[in-house]
Amino acid sequence: MAATLTSPAPPALAVEDGPDRAVARFGGRLVVAGLVALEAAAADLRPPAGKPITLDLSEVEALDTAGAWLVLQLKARLEASGASVEIAPGDPARAALIETVARALPDAEEDAGGRRGFVAWLEGVGAGVVGVKDTAVSLLGFLGLTLARLTAGILRPWTLRKAALFHHMQEAGFNAFPIVALMSFLIGIVLGFQGASQLQQFGAEVFVVNLIAISLLRELGILLTSIIVAGRSGSAFAASIGSMKIREEIDAMRTLGLDPIDVLVVPRTLALLIMLPVLGFISNMAGLIGGGLMAWVDLGVSPGMFVTRLYETTGVWHLIVGMVKAPFFAVVIAVVGCWQGMLVGGSAESVGQRTTQAVVMAIFLVIVIDAVFSIFFSEMGV
Amino acid sequence: MDGSPDALHAAPAAEREAVIKVRGLVNQFGPQVVHENLDLDVYRGEVLGIVGGSGTGKSVLLRTIVGLNRPRAGKIEVFGQDVLSISDKERREVEKRWGVLFQDGALFSSLTVLENIEAPMREHLKLSPALMRALGNLKVRLVGLPGFAGSKYPSELSGGMRKRAGLARALALEPEIVFLDEPTAGLDPIGAAAFDDLIKQLQESLGLTVFMVTHDLDSLHAICDRIAVLAEKKVLVTGSMKDMLSVDHPWVHEYFHGPRARAAQGQD
Numbered sequence: 001m002a003a004t005l006t007s008p009a010p011p012a013l014a015v016e017d018g019p020d021r022a023v024a025r026f027g028g029r030l031v032v033a034g035l036v037a038l039e040a041a042a043a044d045l046r047p048p049a050g051k052p053i054t055l056d057l058s059e060v061e062a063l064d065t066a067g068a069w070l071v072l073q074l075k076a077r078l079e080a081s082g083a084s085v086e087i088a089p090g091d092p093a094r095a096a097l098i099e100t101v102a103r104a105l106p107d108a109e110e111d112a113g114g115r116r117g118f119v120a121w122l123e124g125v126g127a128g129v130v131g132v133k134d135t136a137v138s139l140l141g142f143l144g145l146t147l148a149r150l151t152a153g154i155l156r157p158w159t160l161r162k163a164a165l166f167h168h169m170q171e172a173g174f175n176a177f178p179i180v181a182l183m184s185f186l187i188g189i190v191l192g193f194q195g196a197s198q199l200q201q202f203g204a205e206v207f208v209v210n211l212i213a214i215s216l217l218r219e220l221g222i223l224l225t226s227i228i229v230a231g232r233s234g235s236a237f238a239a240s241i242g243s244m245k246i247r248e249e250i251d252a253m254r255t256l257g258l259d260p261i262d263v264l265v266v267p268r269t270l271a272l273l274i275m276l277p278v279l280g281f282i283s284n285m286a287g288l289i290g291g292g293l294m295a296w297v298d299l300g301v302s303p304g305m306f307v308t309r310l311y312e313t314t315g316v317w318h319l320i321v322g323m324v325k326a327p328f329f330a331v332v333i334a335v336v337g338c339w340q341g342m343l344v345g346g347s348a349e350s351v352g353q354r355t356t357q358a359v360v361m362a363i364f365l366v367i368v369i370d371a372v373f374s375i376f377f378s379e380m381g382v
Numbered sequence: 383m384d385g386s387p388d389a390l391h392a393a394p395a396a397e398r399e400a401v402i403k404v405r406g407l408v409n410q411f412g413p414q415v416v417h418e419n420l421d422l423d424v425y426r427g428e429v430l431g432i433v434g435g436s437g438t439g440k441s442v443l444l445r446t447i448v449g450l451n452r453p454r455a456g457k458i459e460v461f462g463q464d465v466l467s468i469s470d471k472e473r474r475e476v477e478k479r480w481g482v483l484f485q486d487g488a489l490f491s492s493l494t495v496l497e498n499i500e501a502p503m504r505e506h507l508k509l510s511p512a513l514m515r516a517l518g519n520l521k522v523r524l525v526g527l528p529g530f531a532g533s534k535y536p537s538e539l540s541g542g543m544r545k546r547a548g549l550a551r552a553l554a555l556e557p558e559i560v561f562l563d564e565p566t567a568g569l570d571p572i573g574a575a576a577f578d579d580l581i582k583q584l585q586e587s588l589g590l591t592v593f594m595v596t597h598d599l600d601s602l603h604a605i606c607d608r609i610a611v612l613a614e615k616k617v618l619v620t621g622s623m624k625d626m627l628s629v630d631h632p633w634v635h636e637y638f639h640g641p642r643a644r645a646a647q648g649q650d
Contacts, residue, residue: 032507032517032556039513064556065588069520093589100587104523346537347491 013041021052024074027059030067038067042074053083058090068094068101142339147331149261150269164267172233172268173275177282179232180225184283187220188212188290196298205299209309212291217318221284222276223370226329229276230362234337237268238358241341242351250342260342269334276330277323284322321382325373329366336362398425400459401559401591402447407456409442416442418615420456424559429585429592431602434612435633440595443612444561447593448482449473460559478506480559481552485567487544489536495522495547496532502554521550526580542573546580553584562594566601578604599646611637 012027024045030038055071057063075085089095153160195211241264244250250260288310295301301309340358344350402424409417416439424430434440445451447458449465458465460476468476489498499518503509509517522532525546536544545565552560565581566574582605585592596602602609603623610620611634619629626638637643 032503032509035513036509065520065524065553066517066556069517073516093587096587100583101520101524104520346535349492350537 013038013045015045017048017051021054022048023054023056025056025059026071027061029062030057030060030070031062031064032066035066035070039070042070045074045078049083051083053078053085054088055085056088056090057094058088060090060094063094063097065097065101068098069105071098072102072105138343139336139339142342143331143335145261146265146269146335146338149259149266150273153262153266153270159262160270161263161267164263165271168268168271169275171236172229172271173279176229176232176275176279180228180279180283181286183224183228184216184221184285184287185290187224188216188287188292189294191215191220191287192291192294193298196295200299206301206305206309208291208295208299208301209306210313212295213288213310213314214318216287216291217284217314217322219322219370219374221287222280222322222326222329223366225280225283226276226326226333226366227363229272229279229330230333230337230366231359233268233272234333234362235355235359237334237337238341238344238355239351241338242344242354245342245344246346246348246351265334265338268338269331272330272334273327276333277326280323280326284319317382321373321377325370328369328373332365332369333362336365398428400424401426401461402593403457403459404443404447405457405459407443407446407458408454409439409446409451410454415615417446417453417456420612420616422610422617422620424591424593425608426558426591427589428607429582429594429605431606431609432593432595432612433597433602433609433637438612439615440612441563444482444563444593444595448480448561449477478555479557480561481555481557482561483545483548483552483563483565485563486541487536487548489544489547489551491536494533494535495527495539495550498536498547498551499532499554502551506555518554521553522547524553524584525550526576542569542577545569545577549580553588556588557590559591559593562592562596564595564597566596566598571600574598574600575604581605599643603646 014025014027016023016025028034055075057071060067071087075087078085087098089098191212192208195208196205199205199207199211241250244264250264253260253263292301292303292306295306296303337358340354340361344354400423402422404420404422407417407420407422408415409420420443422443432440432443442451446453447460447465453466456466461479463472463476465473465476489495490501493501496515496518499521500514503514503517507514519529519532523529527543527546527550531539531543531547536547539547549560549562549565562581566577569577578601581592581594584590585605592605594601594606596606606623608620608622609626611618611626611629611631613631613633618631619626619634621629623638626634629635629638
C-alpha cells in the first residue's frame with residue numbers, strides 16, 4: 001500500500017477475454033509516479049463489448065489515491081459505454097481506500113477550473129472597468145474622510161497626536177533633506193549644462209539664468225521633490241499601515257475606541273502637508289546653487305552676476321506658483337499611501353502589491369495635478 | 383471514536399518496522415539545551431502523538447526530523463537512511479515520501495488552494511496539467527473541502543479550511559509519513575473532532591504513518607495509537623493512553639490526570 005515514487009515494478013494492465021466476462025488485470029505498483037504510462041494504457045483499453053468486466057487489482061503491489069482514482073476513472077468510462085463493471089480490490093484495506101477515493105470524487109461542475117476564451121476575456125474587461133470606477137469612488141471617499149478629520153484636527157489642535165506628527169515630520173520630511181537637496185543640486189547642474197550648450201550657439205549665454213530659475217521654481221523643484229517623497233514616504237505609509245492591517249492591529253484599534261484615521265492617517269497627512277513645502281523650498285535653493293555653479297564654471301557667469309540676473313528677470317511669482325502646488329501634492333501622496341495601506345487584505349503579497357500601487361498612483365496623480373495647474377496658470381496669465 | 387486498536391500494542395515493539403529512528407539527538411540554541419540524548423522510534427502505520435509542556439521542544443523535534451533544523455549531535459534515520467549524512471539528491475527522494483502540515487497550514491498565499499496542491503506535483507512528478515488538476519481536485523475533496531474551495535486563495539478561507547487545505551498539500555505526493563504540527567489547535571471542538579476523524583480515516587485507508595505534535599487531549603484519546611511525552615530534554619515515556627495513566631512522573635501525572643484529561647476520558 002505504501003506509495004514509493006521511485007517505483008521498481010512499473011504498473012501493468014492486461015485484458016483477458018473469458019467466456020462470460022472480461023477481466024482487466026492490473027499489476028505492478030499502481031502509484032502516482034507510474035500514472036502517466038498507465039493512464040495511456042487505460043485509455044487504449046478496448047474490452048470486448050457486451051460482456052461484464054472485472055477490474056482485478058489482486059496482483060497490484062501498491063495502491064495510492066492517484067492509482068485508485070485512475071481505476072475509478074476507467075470504471076466510469078466503461079460504464080458510460082454501457083458495460084457493467086465491478087472492481088475486485090484484492091484486500092479489505094484497498095477496498096477501503098477505493099471507497100474513500102470514490103466518495104471524494106469531484107463532481108464535474110463543482111470543480112475549480114474557471115472559464116476560458118472570449119467570455120473570460122470579456123468578463124475580465126468588464127471587471128476592469130467596474131474596478132476603475134470602484135477604485136475612484138473608494139479613493140474619493142477616503143480623501144473626503146481624511147480632509148474632514150484633518151480640518152477638525154486643525155480647528156482643535158489640542159486633539160492632534162503630536163508625538164506621531166513630529167515622528168512623521170522627521171521621518172518623511174527632515175530625513176529626506178539630504179537626498180532632495182542632492183537631487184536638485186544635480187538637476188540644476190544638468191539644466192545649466194544643457195541650457196548653456198544650446199544658448200551658446202546664438203550668444204545668449206546669460207539667459208541660462210532665466211532658464212534655470214523659471215523651470216526649477218515653477219515646475220521641476222516641487223515636482224521632483226514630490227516624486228522622491230512619493231517613493232520614500234508614500235510607500236512607507238502603505239507598507240506600515242498594510243502590515244498593521246494584516247496583523248489585525250487596525251481592528252484592535254477600532255475595538256479600543258481609537259479611530260485609525262485619526263491615529264494613523266491624519267498625522268501622516270499633516271506631516272507631509274507641513275514638510276513638503278519646506279522640502280520643495282530646499283529643492284529650489286539647491287537647484288539654483290547647482291545651476292549657478294554650472295553657469296560660473298561653464299559660461300563664466302559669476303555668482304554675483306547670477307544673483308543680479310535672478311533679481312531682475314525672475315519675479316517672485318514663479319516661486320509662489322511652484323510652492324502653491326506643494327500642499328496639493330502632499331495630500332495626494334499621503335492619502336494615496338494610507339488608502340492603499342488600508343486596502344491591504346489577507347496575504348503578505350498584498351502588502352507588496354499595494355505598496356507598489358501606492359507609489360505608482362501617487363506619482364501619476366502628482367503629474368496629472370501638475371499638468372492641470374500648468375494649464376490653469378497659463379490661462380490665468382500668471 | 384473508539385480507543386486505540388489493541389492489535390498494534392499486542393505486537394512486541396522490536397518486531398515492527400521503525401520508519402523513523404532518532405538516536406542520541408542533541409539540540410541546543412545558544413546556552414539553552416532543548417534536547418539531550420533524545421531517542422525515539424516511530425513505527426510504520428501508527429499514529430504517534432507527541433506531548434510536552436511549552437518549550438520542551440516538540441516543534442523543534444518535528445523540524446529537526448524533517449530537516450528544517452540541524453541538530454548539534456545525534457542520528458536520525460528515516461526509511462533506514464541516515465538523513466543527516468545522505469546526499470542532497472537522496473535527501474530529496476526521502477522528502478518526497480513525507481508530507482508536513484504546519485500549524486496554520488503555511489499555504490503559499492499567492493496561489494490558490496488547487497495551485498498549492500499542484501505545486502509539489504509540478505516540482506516532483508511528470509504529470510500532464512489536466513491530470514494534476516484532476517488529482518488536485520480529488521485531494522481537495524479527500525480532505526473534506528467543498529469542490530469550489532480549490533479556486534480560493536488561502537486568505538479567503540477559515541482557519542479550519544486552511545488546515546484541511548494544508549493537509550491536502552501534504553498528501554499531494556502520496557506520502558508514507560505525515561507530520562502534523564498541532565493539527566487541531568485553533569479549531570472549535572466540533573471542527574477539531576472532525577479533523578481527528580479525517581486524519582484517522584485517511585491514516586487507515588491510505589496506510590499512513592502519522593507523527594503528530596498536539597496539546598489536544600481529545601485528539602490523543604481519539605486517534606493516537608501511541609503517545610510520547612517530551613520532558614527533561616528527552617522522550618520521558620512512550621506508550622498507549624492506558625500506560626500514560628500509570629506513569630508517576632509529576633508532569634505526566636498532572637497532564638493525564640488534570641481536570642481536562644478527566645473530561646476527555648469521560649467521553650470514551
